[in-house]
Amino acid sequence: LSDPQSLVQVDDETMSLCVDAGLQLHALKIDPAWREAVTANLRATANAAALVMSFRLDDDLDAGPVFTP
Amino acid sequence: VSTEAFASAAAITAAVSSGRATARALAADALARIEVLNPQLNAFTDVTHARALARADQVDARRARGEILGPLAGVPFAVKNLFDVQGLPTRAGSKINREREPASRDAVLVRRLEAADAVLVGALNMGEYAYDFTGENAHDGPSRNPHSLGHMTGGSSGGSGAAVGGGLVPLALGSDTNGSIRVPSAFCGIFGLKPTYGRLTRAGTFPFVGSLDHVGPFSRSVADLALAYDVMQGPDPDDSVATTRDAVPVGSSLERGARGLRIAIAGGYFAQRAEEPAVLAAVKQAADALGASVTIEIPEAARARAAAFVITAAESAALHLDRIRTRPQDFDPAVRDRLIAGTMIPSAWVTRAQRFRRWYREQCLKLFDRYDVILAPATPCRAPRIGQQTFVLGGDTLAVRPNIGIYTQPISFIGLPVIAAPIWVDDGLPLGVQIIAAPWREDLALRVAFALENAGVARTRNPVL
Numbered sequence: 001l002s003d004p005q006s007l008v009q010v011d012d013e014t015m016s017l018c019v020d021a022g023l024q025l026h027a028l029k030i031d032p033a034w035r036e037a038v039t040a041n042l043r044a045t046a047n048a049a050a051l052v053m054s055f056r057l058d059d060d061l062d063a064g065p066v067f068t069p
Numbered sequence: 070v071s072t073e074a075f076a077s078a079a080a081i082t083a084a085v086s087s088g089r090a091t092a093r094a095l096a097a098d099a100l101a102r103i104e105v106l107n108p109q110l111n112a113f114t115d116v117t118h119a120r121a122l123a124r125a126d127q128v129d130a131r132r133a134r135g136e137i138l139g140p141l142a143g144v145p146f147a148v149k150n151l152f153d154v155q156g157l158p159t160r161a162g163s164k165i166n167r168e169r170e171p172a173s174r175d176a177v178l179v180r181r182l183e184a185a186d187a188v189l190v191g192a193l194n195m196g197e198y199a200y201d202f203t204g205e206n207a208h209d210g211p212s213r214n215p216h217s218l219g220h221m222t223g224g225s226s227g228g229s230g231a232a233v234g235g236g237l238v239p240l241a242l243g244s245d246t247n248g249s250i251r252v253p254s255a256f257c258g259i260f261g262l263k264p265t266y267g268r269l270t271r272a273g274t275f276p277f278v279g280s281l282d283h284v285g286p287f288s289r290s291v292a293d294l295a296l297a298y299d300v301m302q303g304p305d306p307d308d309s310v311a312t313t314r315d316a317v318p319v320g321s322s323l324e325r326g327a328r329g330l331r332i333a334i335a336g337g338y339f340a341q342r343a344e345e346p347a348v349l350a351a352v353k354q355a356a357d358a359l360g361a362s363v364t365i366e367i368p369e370a371a372r373a374r375a376a377a378f379v380i381t382a383a384e385s386a387a388l389h390l391d392r393i394r395t396r397p398q399d400f401d402p403a404v405r406d407r408l409i410a411g412t413m414i415p416s417a418w419v420t421r422a423q424r425f426r427r428w429y430r431e432q433c434l435k436l437f438d439r440y441d442v443i444l445a446p447a448t449p450c451r452a453p454r455i456g457q458q459t460f461v462l463g464g465d466t467l468a469v470r471p472n473i474g475i476y477t478q479p480i481s482f483i484g485l486p487v488i489a490a491p492i493w494v495d496d497g498l499p500l501g502v503q504i505i506a507a508p509w510r511e512d513l514a515l516r517v518a519f520a521l522e523n524a525g526v527a528r529t530r531n532p533v534l
Contacts, residue, residue, distance in 0.1 A: 022413030028394055034406055041410035044471065045382045048375035049418040055372055057424050064426035065280045068309075 010046060015039055074102055074236035075531050078144040078293040081239065082186075085143030088132065092125035092143030096188050099145035102237050103190065106534055111212050112231035114150050115157055115192040121145070124188045131186075139186035140296055146240040149226050150192040151199060152176040152284075153273040161275035162195040162225065164208045164399045165392055176273030177308075178242060178284060178301050185300040190238060193228030197401040199244060199277040200385055200408070201225040202252050202473035203453075207401035211455045215532040216258060216498055220452040223256035223473065225249040226287070230257035233287045235534060240297055241287045246277045247377055248447075248477025250285050254489035255447035255501025259529055260518065261287045262294045265508045266484025267312040269298075270305035278384040279310075280423070281377065281481060289529040291519040294488070295320045298511065312509075319512040326520035330513060332361035333436075335445035335505075338370035339476055342463040348446045351492035351500040355444055358526040359517065365440065368432045373479040376422035376429070378471070383419045386411025403470060430483040437507035442517050446476050447489045447501030476503065486511040488518040490527035502527070 010018070019039050023030065030038065084090035100118055107113050128143055148154065151161040153172035160167040174180075179189060194212045196203060204227020205211040212227035214220040215235035222230040226243025230253030233241050243250045245263040254261030262285045269284050276282055286297040302316035334356050343349050356362065367373075386393070386408045393400070393408050400408070436443065449462055450473070459466050462475075480487055480503060488504040504521075506514040521527035 018413060019410075023409075026390060026394065026412050028397075028409060028412065030397065030409060034397075034402070034409070037402075037406035038409045041382075041407045042413055045379055045410060045414055045418075048378040049414070049422070051372050051375040052379060052422050052425055053418065055369070055425060055428075057421070057428055061424045061427050063420055063423035064430075065423065 015043055018042065073098070075289060076239065077290045078141060078239045078288060078296055079290070081144050082140060082142040085128065086138045090143070092128035092188060093122060095143050096121045096125035096145055096190065099190050099238055106235055106237055109213060109218060109534060110215060110231040110235045110237070111210050112193055112228040112235065112237060113147065113191045114160065114194050114209050114228065115154070117154065117189055117191050121188050121190045124183065128186050128188065139184065140300055141182060141185040141187035144187040144240055145190045145238045146182055146187050147189065147191045147193050147232050147238050148179060148242040149195050149229050149244060151195060151244060151275040152179055152192070152242060154179065154189065154192050157192060159275050161199065162197040162206055165396055166275065177270045177305055181301050182297065187240065193232055193241060195228055196225035197404045198385070198389065199225040199246060199249055200404045201470065202248060203470055204230065204253060205455065213455070214257060214452050215534060217452070219454055220498060221256060221455055223252035223452060226253050229253060229287045230259065233257070233289060234259045235532060239289060240293060242284060243287060244274060244277070245283045245285060245481060246281045247381060247481055248474035250287065251447050251477045251487060251489035251501060251503060252473055254287060254491065255499065256452035258491040258493065258499035259287055259289055260291055260294050260491065261285065261489040262298055262511065263481060263487045264298065264511050265486045267310040268486070268511065269301050270308040270311045272305050272307035276388065278381050280380060280384060283481065291515060291522050292323060295323055295515055314509065317509070317512060319515050322512050323515060323519040325516055326523065327359050327517050330441040330517060331439065332359050332442045332444065332517065333363045333365045333440040334361055335367050335443050336364035337366035339367070339445045342475065343446060343449050345450060347451070347494045348449060348500060350494045352444055352446050352502055354492055354494060354526055355490070355502045355521055358521055358524045361444065365436060365443065367436065367443070367479065369429060370479040372425065373429045373482045374475055376425045377478040377482040379414065379418050379422045382407065382411040383414040386414070426482060433483055433485070434507065441506065441513050443505040445503045445505060447503050448473055449475055451498040451500060480505055484508060486514050488514045490518045490521055491529055492527060493530060
């Protein structure tokens with residue numbers, strides 16, 4: 001079994017660092033005025049992911065979409 | 070709007086096939102209604118005037134030659150503007166895509182409907198790149214709810230809801246990734262069918278989230294949904310997830326209604342966060358009419374919704390990354406900011422969400438050993454006002470745009486077939502009930518919807534426009 005892992009509760013400063021890293025990784029340039037909304041959206045997804053990541057799953061469970069050759 | 074504007078597709082095809090009406094006259098009527106009413110509803114972004122009349126003439130000419138016409142003879146229809154329409158750039162609600170080359174051929178489902186002698190009259194407004202539950206669009210303006218023009222149609226197939234609910238056409242197509250057929254159906258008071266994932270080909274439509282995207286019809290009657298659905302079924306090698314199963318025509322089974330079907334009501338998650346009592350009252354009306362009293366819990370529905378949320382954010386961001394990098398200023402700001410955030414999602418979240426999807430599917434399929442159909446609310450509220458940014462849900466103030474689909478997302482997440490049926494609990498705006506069946510059992514959901522329609526519980530109302 002996978003160990004259920006809740007995501008670490010990320011504070012605003014850390015979330016902001018995640019946004020910076022993501023922008024650099026993808027060579028994205030954004031208007032500073034967009035930043036608050038981008039960060040809020042990433043926070044919302046992190047909250048959703050926390051719910052998913054905290055659920056115990058068997059290791060042999062396939063991902064949903066399976067490629068058919 | 071005249072009463073004739075609300076004629077069903079079945080009535081239209083009967084009239085055209087018998088010679089009581091011509092396809093041309095009906096197409097001209099639809100085009101005239103669009104011209105008069107679209108300035109209010111903003112449902113259409115493109116009207117294929119010349120094409121529609123030419124196509125209608127072909128249908129009439131075939132009848133004049135004594136040919137037997139198809140099951141949608143002379144039925145005007147329109148499609149969400151993410152469907153390819155030959156000669157139009159497939160804008161998918163965006164500013165960027167309208168610079169694309171015009172589509173060289175129609176989407177497969179457009180071709181299948183026209184092969185049944187339906188007549189395409191145009192393309193419909195939608196939320197940008199389908200990332201939307203509101204029906205608002207920063208470039209084309211909001212589509213407007215035919216029952217209250219100051220309210221949302223719901224999205225992202227908002228134009229489809231407005232066009233069918235407003236009597237502009239009896240039939241429209243839309244797409245549903247997380248609820249984009251069911252939410253506009255509920256808000257606009259019409260019927261919508263989101264089939265099983267893979268049942269109807271998506272070839273020739275602009276994608277949003279490939280692992281969750283579905284397409285399906287809207288109408289004002291269950292029989293019309295079935296008519297359209299039956300002519301659209303069939304395999305298609307051009308959609309990698311299109312089923313190779315045989316088509317299962319449903320039209321002939323509607324009359325069996327809900328007899329003998331085991332029907333349950335989704336409780337738990339689906340009963341806890343409704344914004345107003347009317348939401349649950351709508352489900353109760355449907356359940357009472359069907360004699361359903363057993364409440365069940367769909368396991369881990371909240372987590373399913375969360376997983377769908379994560380997959381949607383990540384896959385859509387990956388799809389649009391190049392456009393987000395090079396032309397961010399050309400996006401709807403609300404979509405842009407979600408897509409930018411979506412590029413930053415760790416892959417472990419997405420893969421875990423997809424693995425959870427497998428687990429959740431197995432649990433939900435067990436429910437269908439005991440029940441044929443499950444009822445659930447379609448939305449947590451009635452249509453919000455256009456421009457409304459937040460609403461209160463279970464005591465929390467939440468953003469409207471990502472949260473209207475809390476009841477639809479756990480269902481489409483595993484591709485279950487669903488009908489959204491319109492319920493009017495009072496003189497206010499309509500609500501919708503989801504009629505959910507096991508994979509590939511669209512027939513059962515349609516039978517239950519038909520029973521509710523015959524009982525007068527699920528029904529459309531003609532708006533005053």
